[in-house]
Amino acid sequence: MTDFNPASEMDDDSPELTDADVARMRPAREVLPADVYAGLTGEHEVVLTVSEDVVDAFKADGDDWRERMAAALTEAASRSKAA
DSSP: OOOOOGGGGOOTTSOOOOHHHHHHOOOHHHHSOHHHHHHHHSOOOOOOOOOHHHHHHHHTTOTTHHHHHHHHHHHHHHHHHHO
């Protein structure tokens, strides 16, 4: 049996990405409709009422506060399941 050589499998329908191609790429979250992205990832956008102090505390640590808040909620849910 011969080793698979991906370079020999290249064709015009699937050319190698150029630096320009990569520069134009965007995360799926930015280009897909929210409902499609949610269906693919299991993530859902919700409205949640929390105190201003809580939001300010997360915002104080950087622009990624939404992601960190989501991670904190995910961790809390995991601990709840484990208990």
